Each structure stands twice: as structure tokens, then as C-alpha cells.
């Protein structure tokens with residue numbers, strides 16, 4: 001299991017760090033390729049111009065053979081989910097995307113100040129624990 005994230009202003013990083021801490025791994029940026037195959041990748045990715053950032057797409061392309069299923073944790077100013085843009089990319093690469101994700105508003109100029117907040121960090125930590133527990137059960 002691994003956690004990677006891309007962030008511009010720190011919102012996604014907060015979620016990724018909380019998720020990683022909850023399941024006892026390090027949250028690393030997408031600049032660090034996956035070292036080995038991982039059945040579960042918790043991916044911190046948010047909306048920029050109605051899509052994933054191109055750097056996230058490149059990371060997925062370069063690491064695709066090492067990724068089983070992605071659970072996304074992300075933020076945005078207006079959107080509710082990263083599932084669709086992520087699935088579009090992942091399908092082409094043979095990567096599964098879980099319907100389970102954590103998505104919340106992220107502060108953007110004067111919109112959503114303080115988000116993600118302490119409750120979001122607690123929620124994302126719970127989600128991470130729950131998906132890891134399910135993975136363990138499937139073994």
C-alpha cells in the first residue's frame with residue numbers, strides 16, 4: 001500500500017498526510033515513483049481546469065504496471081468527485097479506480113476558507129483505515 005499526492009496549495013497534501021498517517025505509511029509526492037507493486041494506491045489528486053493535473057496523468061502512465069486499485073482523496077472548489085476524470089485516464093492504463101473516495105471542498109482564494117478542516121482529516125483517515133481493512137480481508 002502506498003500514498004502519493006499532487007498539490008499546488010497544500011489542500012490535497014493535508015488529506016494525503018492524514019490518510020497515510022492513519023494507515024502507517026509515508027505520504028510522498030508524485031515525484032517519487034512507486035518502489036514496488038501496490039494493490040492499493042491512495043492517490044491525492046484534485047481539480048485544476050476541470051481535470052486532473054497533467055503531472056498526475058504522467059505519474060499514472062509511468063507507474064501503471066505497479067498499481068492495482070486507486071482510492072482517490074481530493075479537493076476542489078466546486079466539484080464533488082474525482083472519479084470520472086481519474087477513471088478516464090486509469091481505464092486506458094488498466095488501473096482500477098475504486099468508487100470509494102474522499103472528496104471535499106478545498107480553499108481557493110476566498111472560497112472555502114479553512115478547508116479541508118479537522119473533520120475532513122478525521123473522515124479521510126477513517127476512509128483510509130476502512131479500505132485497508134477491506135484489502136486485508138480479501139487476502
Ligand SMILES: Cc1cc2nc3c(=O)[nH]c(=O)nc-3n(C[C@H](O)[C@H](O)[C@H](O)COP(=O)(O)O)c2cc1C
Pocket residue numbers: 006007008009010011012013046047048049050051075076077078079105106107108
Ligand atoms: C489553476 C487552478 C485551477 C482550478 N480549477 C478548478 C476546477 O476546474 N474546478 C474546481 O472545482 N476547482 C478548481 N480549482 C480549485 C482547486 O481544485 C482547489 O483549490 C483545491 O483544493 C486545490 O488543491 P491543492 O491545494 O492541493 O492544490 C482550481 C485551482 C487552481 C489553482
